[in-house]
Amino acid sequence: MKKTIVFFLISLAAILMHTTLFAQKHPLAFATANDIALVKKSIPTNPLLKESFDEIKKSVDANLGKDIDVPVPKHAGGGYTHDKHKDNYTIMFNSGMLYQLTGDVKYAKLVKDLFFKYAVLNPTLKNHPEATSSSPGRIFWQALNDANWLVYAGLAFDLIHDYLTPAERAQIATGAFKPEVDYFTKDITPWFDLIHNHAVWATAGVGIVGIATDNDDYVQMALYGSKKDGKAGLTAHLDGLFSPDGYYNEGPYYTRYAVLPFYLFANAVNHYKPSLQIFERRNKILKQALEGALEQTNLDGGFYSYNDALKEKTFVSNEVVVALNIAWDVYGENPAYLPVAKAQGRVTLSKGGLGVSQALLKNKNIAPFYPYKSVVFTDGAKGDFGGVTVLRTGKDKNLTSLIFKYSSHGLSHGHYDKLNINLYDNGNEVLQDYGAARFIGIEQKWGGRYLPETKSYAQQTIAHNTVTVDETSHFNGVEAQSEKYHPIPLYNVVGNYAVQATAALDSNAYKDVKLHRSVYLITLPGTQKPLMVDFFRTLASKEHQYDLPFNYMGNLISTNFKYATHGNALQTLGLKNGYQHIWKEASANVKSPLTQFTFLNNQTFYTISGFVKDSVQVFFTRTGANDPNFNLRRESSYITRTRAKNMFALNVLEIHGNFNATSEFTTNAYSRVSSVLPVVDTDDYSGAEVVIDGKHLMVFQSNKIFDNKKIHQLIINGKAYNWQGPFVVYLENKKL
């Protein structure tokens, strides 16, 4: 007992010093006293706010009067101590909110009691027994989760700040917070100072604790890095983790994750030091980040699953609720957010949440979906590290979205997927990115961590709708190599045009092979659904094997070629680089000139028509080989294998017809394409003729000059084609 008191007195002195210098009126980290008063007044008359309040109250009330366990850390993700500590920080934050909103001290006491237990536990902690990552945690198996704890515990402390006596505050600051903050800022400083989503959480945690405990030293480290030199911390993250248009290097799934600490911390900083104008930084980069993430969702809210991503995650997740509600407050009302807010069905108990809930009440005609449009994202802090283009056509439920990825690697969650495409249509994923192999939060599945198959399959090139050369992944699957390079965007024409286009060149994924892909989304007159014309050129000095998969989702309906199924015994497609996880279900050798493959995804047919120069091998495959723990989904692919020096893969994807099992009516189940032929393929130009419904569609592109002003002329079969800019599309001799 004596020892504790001595310890306490020393710490109190340290805390009081900071308190004197930077005294603030609390709460201010999550919401100010004024915000709280507004929300409190509105709860009785605002159903959504009341629902959110009731939900929180119900969850906290169930814990009142209980001796809540603060266990010695033992289990990995999904296990008891992991979930308990996660549960605890949620309860602490929620109970703190209830204290503010009801004034009932029982809620403050619940938080205080838990803090006292952590004040006893935390000083005793060493690395977590299940720690396997390079940044081990203490309360949790990885430091990232400890950062989560700091964020919410910091917010909770701020909410009950005025309920605590100065001595109690010091006791908690010293016992519960200091060991964690010191661990982050002194022991694993390199991790804390990274420009990476983990560090975003870490700085948010330290910063929010600083604001809550009136410790400006913490705040400065959180804003500017452990050395306070601006090379790390929130400001460096805002400047370095997003491209100028808000694209987040790890992709939309992780943008979702990162926006939460960004918004929570920025919000707290904004209350703490409004003069910093943190939300205005870099042309409102946090607004762009949020909207960039929303723009990269499917109609059901699911984030595009490129890079490591779990398909179950949608924009109804808590992170996006919080960010959207804060954005509503700091950036002003935005009707585009309302379909998302409506799907979320809950709001934060803050000024922004109040605003959103009022707007949802007031607006009788909320659009069914976020106002998705075609969009070009640059990657890299300066916007010069490639990017991602989303070509779109169609309205509401009929939206077609084609994603073309030529961004940089995406840190540890990046995949070897240069020039990959993905297709979503009518709200369904049609040409998929596998995402990651992981059962988040399920302890039996390796503690909820990323599973080994993420690396051995999901990240490999063959798992993507792009070319694998010689059964070897891009950059030989070496992250450090891949991080160095990015493809070069050649042109992007997006918007409400009959022809939208995107093209990029990669010169680094393979030593001997350049990859040049151009994708055209063409809406023919009088048709609803677009046609995709896909030019994939490889440029090499010698012959290689080129595998181009279309990871289709759906049922094989028909092919224009015979194939042999390997009905009695399955073999894998290869031995490594992801190939070892792929079963060959069927194989074919197809001779010139055309492959056609029709599949059904939900109620829509899709046909891929591909030109065949001499002959190609075709494989129908299924994932699941060498999967000792059943970690992989069983997914299908249609892979075309070409041996050539330079390949010119020319594929046309049609979206057609309708299958209605309920009414038993099927329309347009057959492809309208009768021929796909290259008409030119030189260093300077590539061009194709597609015959569809008997009409001739000609697509030409320049392979070298992408200037919008440049005039080109090609003479094909005695006929002259003239155009300006990098490409042109003709239908029956008329430019589209």
Add this chain to the structure above:
Amino acid sequence: MKKTIVFFLISLAAILMHTTLFAQKHPLAFATANDIALVKKSIPTNPLLKESFDEIKKSVDANLGKDIDVPVPKHAGGGYTHDKHKDNYTIMFNSGMLYQLTGDVKYAKLVKDLFFKYAVLNPTLKNHPEATSSSPGRIFWQALNDANWLVYAGLAFDLIHDYLTPAERAQIATGAFKPEVDYFTKDITPWFDLIHNHAVWATAGVGIVGIATDNDDYVQMALYGSKKDGKAGLTAHLDGLFSPDGYYNEGPYYTRYAVLPFYLFANAVNHYKPSLQIFERRNKILKQALEGALEQTNLDGGFYSYNDALKEKTFVSNEVVVALNIAWDVYGENPAYLPVAKAQGRVTLSKGGLGVSQALLKNKNIAPFYPYKSVVFTDGAKGDFGGVTVLRTGKDKNLTSLIFKYSSHGLSHGHYDKLNINLYDNGNEVLQDYGAARFIGIEQKWGGRYLPETKSYAQQTIAHNTVTVDETSHFNGVEAQSEKYHPIPLYNVVGNYAVQATAALDSNAYKDVKLHRSVYLITLPGTQKPLMVDFFRTLASKEHQYDLPFNYMGNLISTNFKYATHGNALQTLGLKNGYQHIWKEASANVKSPLTQFTFLNNQTFYTISGFVKDSVQVFFTRTGANDPNFNLRRESSYITRTRAKNMFALNVLEIHGNFNATSEFTTNAYSRVSSVLPVVDTDDYSGAEVVIDGKHLMVFQSNKIFDNKKIHQLIINGKAYNWQGPFVVYLENKKL
């Protein structure tokens, strides 16, 4: 021309004779003039009715003024001529309705013009060029579709009856209808006189045409069979195709299909000859049939997929809309139907449709789901051919439904699935029946017909959650054999009890082996989700191989035993009887005493804990082997293989926990069962002890005496267990 006129005159005389005797006021087949007047008046003020009207009007208006094609039959299901003729009869009926509802003769003329084309075409038709079935069609590839045509064309004729001149009526009756009716009633009489769903359509077609064309001869054949002796026709179908409680021999998927012609024809008969009281027949058997079908749906409206069934079909299909709307009219308002009607979102333009739409408008608090309850269906016209039991617990979204099938075969759409179980939970299919392999209406997939894999896999025993002996299907897969027999129900205790039970004995599926299965659905005090305890006994004279699959849907999470995956090369589980379609993904040899297997289906965990006597083989499998046209889905199974003379398979299925990827919270991911042991297994009694959460659950059953009054006593480990009736369940020495 001359020839046609002569032909016409003769026929006219024949028609006029009938007309004189049985003149009726038209319309009356689908709706009476009074009904039409009511509907017409209500359309402007009733949104749902108006929507249905507008939809029909839009579809018909698009065809006005066009020369609609009535092509010479050529294609199978999904092909042009197939879909065109289907489209035509729909347009004819809808346009007839519009004529009645608007009085605009352009709609009547559209119908008449089409009829004139059919009057030219139909007399020329021989068997359809794509006819492959034993009952070939003429307009379509199978006679069944011709029957569909007759039904709708008959209804359409009735609707424009008064618009046509007597000569026009005769021309259509003779040209369009007579060749089809004669073909049915004279050429393929055995088919017309079957007690089978095809014949239900056939008689409805002939009967409705009879009513529409004032031809009572047709009506009599339709009501009583081609010989008018009552051994066939509608009356025989009503008496013979349903069990006394409305179970339809082919299962709920086909009940859906059959209710349409039943209701349409009965409705027409009811208007034509109310004195027959056709809807009252057999204690309102048609009401019971409809409700039996609804009772056998999942929360999403999907029909239980046992027997040949396509999972895409739900109760929103047109057949059920029509039947439900007529039932509302003839059997009176029923709030239980409203959740179904609401999901259907459309009504027929009839008195019943009007009533349903008004009820939907009026009722502000429609229940979210049909009022599902536990239910026992008997099979067979007398209710003595086995049956199907559905054990249920939980409300609304939390509904758990366990289906136990001990019915007779189910005609040509039956499977070899004696004592099969299926599980639906929280609206998801968890232990599945594969259903049928078919892409209905997709021409490329064998003309939309049942695919060969329906017979070679989906109907075989190994595709089901029941025992396959010696890799041979029940009745050796011979339909004629299977049709002869049915299991014997032993007891059914269903309702709002802590323990629900169902048990049956099959003595015919195998020559040497009796199959005895008892399933207990136990709700332990203080728990939400039930526990399934499954006793599967086999009784034989010599040793056999017993395979018991659980065709689980979801992801393998964990097992308590080690297994080897066949990661580099897959082999099939066997060579025939469905085994040739199954890949062995993993195998294990598990020693006594316990297998545990946990999987995740959506957000819920399921664990199957099985007692192992000495050792068992376990296989994790996947369908898709020997599937040359990619007709099969890739589905998983967990199969336990036992070699024994008499097997006592003792399995406990737990439903537990929650996985929420959005919030990243996982609860109760682990099984609570620590031990499953048989405590008695004699000719007279079987019993098991299950330790769950440290508590002892004892389940005892009599294997021979199922009398509810009989008192039993068992002494186990010196402790006496006394009970009355066929079984008892104790928890910690207290009877449940």
